[in-house]
Amino acid sequence: MEQLKQMIREQGIVLSEQVLKVDAFLNHQVDPRLMQQIGVEFARRFAERGIDKVLTLEASGIAPALMTALALGVPMLFARKQQSLTLTDDLLTARVYSFTKQVESRIAVAARHLAPGERVLIVDDFLAHGQAALGLAAIVRQAGAQVAGIGIVIEKSFQPGRGELDRLGYRVESLARIASLEGGTVRFVDADA
Amino acid sequence: MEQLKQMIREQGIVLSEQVLKVDAFLNHQVDPRLMQQIGVEFARRFAERGIDKVLTLEASGIAPALMTALALGVPMLFARKQQSLTLTDDLLTARVYSFTKQVESRIAVAARHLAPGERVLIVDDFLAHGQAALGLAAIVRQAGAQVAGIGIVIEKSFQPGRGELDRLGYRVESLARIASLEGGTVRFVDADA
Numbered sequence: 001m002e003q004l005k006q007m008i009r010e011q012g013i014v015l016s017e018q019v020l021k022v023d024a025f026l027n028h029q030v031d032p033r034l035m036q037q038i039g040v041e042f043a044r045r046f047a048e049r050g051i052d053k054v055l056t057l058e059a060s061g062i063a064p065a066l067m068t069a070l071a072l073g074v075p076m077l078f079a080r081k082q083q084s085l086t087l088t089d090d091l092l093t094a095r096v097y098s099f100t101k102q103v104e105s106r107i108a109v110a111a112r113h114l115a116p117g118e119r120v121l122i123v124d125d126f127l128a129h130g131q132a133a134l135g136l137a138a139i140v141r142q143a144g145a146q147v148a149g150i151g152i153v154i155e156k157s158f159q160p161g162r163g164e165l166d167r168l169g170y171r172v173e174s175l176a177r178i179a180s181l182e183g184g185t186v187r188f189v190d191a192d193a
Numbered sequence: 194m195e196q197l198k199q200m201i202r203e204q205g206i207v208l209s210e211q212v213l214k215v216d217a218f219l220n221h222q223v224d225p226r227l228m229q230q231i232g233v234e235f236a237r238r239f240a241e242r243g244i245d246k247v248l249t250l251e252a253s254g255i256a257p258a259l260m261t262a263l264a265l266g267v268p269m270l271f272a273r274k275q276q277s278l279t280l281t282d283d284l285l286t287a288r289v290y291s292f293t294k295q296v297e298s299r300i301a302v303a304a305r306h307l308a309p310g311e312r313v314l315i316v317d318d319f320l321a322h323g324q325a326a327l328g329l330a331a332i333v334r335q336a337g338a339q340v341a342g343i344g345i346v347i348e349k350s351f352q353p354g355r356g357e358l359d360r361l362g363y364r365v366e367s368l369a370r371i372a373s374l375e376g377g378t379v380r381f382v383d384a385d386a
């Protein structure tokens with residue numbers, strides 16, 4: 001997605017060979033017009049998958065997931081990172097390790113919001129080690145629902161997440177695939193459309 | 194806002210005289226079409242305020258704030274509840290006590306995303322004791338920016354937040370104002386348009 005890659009080039013900050021900071025338009029300050037374009041693009045790429053619901057993880061996934069759900073005309077559901085006092089239903093949970101923050105957290109969804117047989121599109125802002133996507137997929141399976149696809153805004157293709165999700169047979173669509181952050185420069189995967 | 198009040202009546206769950214659960218369409222599962230309507234309505238109500246940016250607090254504020262920012266054609270910024278590893282800038286912070294969760298948390302915004310003189314619209318999903326709105330307003334003032342208004346999706350008018358914000362002179366617009374949750378029934382403020 002060319003508009004996204006252009007914003008990564010212009011406003012992304014390479015903090016290390018592992019970490020790209022995009023807090024100017026994606027995960028702290030958010031560009032709503034770009035999110036809308038991202039939503040339309042995910043809806044286009046997964047149009048034939050019969051999506052019933054979009055699932056993401058708070059907080060950075062909410063903006064792209066919401067716009068995707070709007071474009072698809074379905075509800076969006078975001079997993080919570082910790083149990084909140086009003087989330088008192090039966091919970092579906094998974095453990096997710098964040099390599100960035102170096103903490104394991106429990107993510108949870110109220111069971112009544114995921115029905116058996118529903119076709120769920122998982123959307124997240126980043127794919128690195130794949131922990132968040134795998135945790136969300138585990139929750140979908142616990143509900144007896146199906147993972148109909150995984151939509152990623154920015155994939156760090158040099159980290160193992162994409163390979164793992166491919167190996168498990170998931171249909172993954174990433175809007176920007178980063179081959180390397182070496183030398184402080186963002187290099188995209190050549191084949192990326 | 195009639196559509197919102199109708200969804201509160203139909204899908205809201207009164208957990209106690211203090212707590213209304215709206216996790217079917219606002220703060221867990223999210224109705225993107227309703228969020229879009231909410232965004233358009235806030236944009237209409239604050240159209241004359243010269244808004245430069247919409248500010249909210251993760252995670253539940255993100256959906257209505259994003260749609261408001263889209264309708265206004267400005268960026269959205271969400272405060273973080275804890276310092277994240279990639280949020281390494283100079284931070285503007287405030288302490289916010291959650292009566293629901295009974296914990297105090299530190300909320301933070303990277304200083305470079307709020308400029309002196311900017312006119313900021315604060316948007317949040319709920320107004321109860323006003324702690325989140327007051328914390329966000331404190332951050333805006335630290336930046337030398339101005340609070341141009343406060344947009345609330347659901348106001349619990351029987352709790353002290355609204356009165357406190359009015360007393361401080363803020364322009365507050367709440368889309369649904371709840372007078373009471375007594376007897377397990379949602380009663381709206383009569384004057385509510």
